[in-house]
Amino acid sequence: MSYLNFGKEQLINLEYSLNKEILRSNQKGAYLSTTISGCNTRKYHGLLISPVDDIFSEKFVLLSSLDVTVLENGSVFNLGIHRYTGGVYEPRGHKYISGFDFSRIPQTTYQVGGAVLTSEIILADNEQQVMVRYTLEDAALPVKLRFKPFLAFRNIHHLSKANMFVNHRFKKVSNGIEMQLYEKLPHLFMQFSKKTEFVPVPDWYYNIEYLKEKNRGYDCHEDLYVPGYFEVAIKKGESIIFSGSTEEIEPATLKKKFTSEKNNRPERKTFAESLEHAARQFILKHNGDTGVVAGYPWYGSITRQTFISLPGLCLALNDKNTCAAVLDTCLKHMKDGFFPDEINRNEPVFHSPDSSLWFIWVLGKMFAKTEDAAQIWSKYGKPVKEILQAFKNPTLKYVGVTKEGLVFASKENTALTWMNSIVDGNPVLQRDGMPVELNALWYNALNVAVELARNAGDNVFADAWKPMIKKSGDAFLKTFLNNGHEHLADSVKDGKPDWSVRPNMVIAMAMDYTPLSREQQKLMLDVVVTDLLTKRGLRTLAPNHLRYRGIVEGSPNEREMAIQQGAVWPWLTQFFTEAYLKIHKKAGISLLKNLLKEYENDVAEHCLGTVSEMYNGNPPHKAKGAISQAWSVASLIYSKYLVQNYSE
DSSP: OGGGEEEHHHHSOHHHHTTOEEEEEOTTSOEEEEETTSOOOSTTOEEEEEESSSTTSOEEEEEEEEEEEEEETTEEEEOOEEEETTTEEEEEGGGGEEEEEOSSSOEEEEEETTEEEEEEEEEOSSSSEEEEEEEEEEOSSOEEEEEEEEEEEEETTSOOOOOSOOOOOOEEETTEEEEOSSTTSOOEEEEESSOOEEEEEEEEEEEEEOHHHHHTTSOOEEEEEEEEEEEEEEOTTOEEEEEEESSOOOGGGHHHHHHHHHHTSOOOOSHHHHHHHHHHTTEEEETTEEEEOOEETTOOOBHHHHHHHHHHHTGGGTOHHHHHHHHHHHHTTOBTTBOOSBOSSSOOOOOOTHHHHHHHHHHHHHHHHHOOHHHHHHHHHHHHHHHHHHHHTTSSTTEEEOTTSOEEEOOTTOOOSSOOOEETTEESOOOOBEEHHHHHHHHHHHHHHHHHHHHTTOHHHHHHHHHHHHHHHHHHHHHHOOTTOSSOOSEEETTEEEOOOOTHHHHHHHSSSOSOOHHHHHHHHHHHHHHTEETTEEBSSOTTSTTOOOOOOSSHHHHHHHTTTTOBOGGGHHHHHHHHHHHHGGGGHHHHHHHHHHHHHHTTTSBTTSOOSEEOSSTTOOEESOSEEHHHHHHHHHHHHHHHTOOO
């Protein structure tokens, strides 16, 4: 696939290549990420970034980078590249790169002197281990390779600074060394498939500068520790494998393991294959738990995003088992009918009341996929009852059901919906009262629960809750509709509606159960297409609004002000797709196919082979936010699934 291959002219142009990032992750919560030139531009970049306790714990950058130097007949070619204060790049190893390919695994080709060297990187599937295979493809003279590891041993959100507390000691192990720079952090085993010589030359490299952090307005300078270097001779046609791992390995197994892991990586020849491969990058499995990481490089497991992602990450790919496993893991953390904002080991926060309703939405999608109501209700009926009861008789003081049958969520200085940007401790958009999507989800959840129960023979529950469906539906129409507007209010508080044109109303249209008539939905959809639709999906605010911000840039606060005031969020695409097909049926497929096609080239514009968190609202809709986001990828997969399988 051409967009995952790059030539020398592109690679030596740092303005171009530093904006192309790669990402590999595994089911154990580890990941690696850098640019196609090998220069780290984020504090979140590194070759081995690993959780400390389990898949839901904070991640730590252990091995930041590995500089390789080719020694050929007295000539020295350092293939590494780092940016230092003032925009100085040293060394400038990118000038030796002749090609980069990412169709299967990251593969870089270097040409130096009379030698041609390739490097291939693999993150092991089920271990905290990165492997890099170096192959001397051609050489006219004897060659040695020198490997210099740059170590960080710090939380991904922090930066390493030179200090007196670092543990300089190392222990020799088979074909390498073991180090632990600080207590309570993992040990790092740096080993090779071939016996090497380690030369201890401990030193700090000061003021390495991360360009992306600088541009985002954050602290961007780091000191990295280099314990010394490894040196080994290599012959033409020979391969040497480096392993960085939290466990000691047997060097003799490296060649076989690398080959096996590489063969298990699918080659991505189409856009659909890229999306499916990206989808698997978000699934975490450990000690009986299965989770979804919301996005890379800085997010954990966000419950709301997990549920919204499941139809695309799992159901559309016929992986019902993983979907169920994720639901089961999340249920372990549900308390009194509500899910915490994140799945982690810290004190849980319950500021995502819609998560519980998204959970029931997933069950509805499972039912549509399996048509086995009895099995679903037998397994999930109890938590569904608990969730509905928690809203009716609130277990959270700031969430509940009004006497009219609508859901309210209101907490001072707290954003309780997905539009939860914070500036100086205050929400950019409060949206308290009755948000439109929360009430659309409530109406849908009531219907899904009653239908599942009825089909499973639980008529007592179905009969008890059925009256609430009509009550909430009637109240929804009365509250969010107005004859003077052809769209839904975004939220209503104390009887005062917010008539800002936002995409949240699309969720109401897309639900399997909605109180809206077809005629009402068509009018609203016309507004969405006119005011919100772009080549990357739906804006978060119509451009004619006074608060619209079409570019996400500037300081952290300036970006926070923009991301839900005009930025495009791909995760909404699946709901637009579902709503559009409802109204336009087969006649709408052409527009939707064209919308999805716009993303095909985009998977090479930010992080290769995946989809970003958001985009600028203004053309050309440059990618912003996290370089790979679960619900973005899931949304496109599910949208493609809906379009391909549509039948009237």
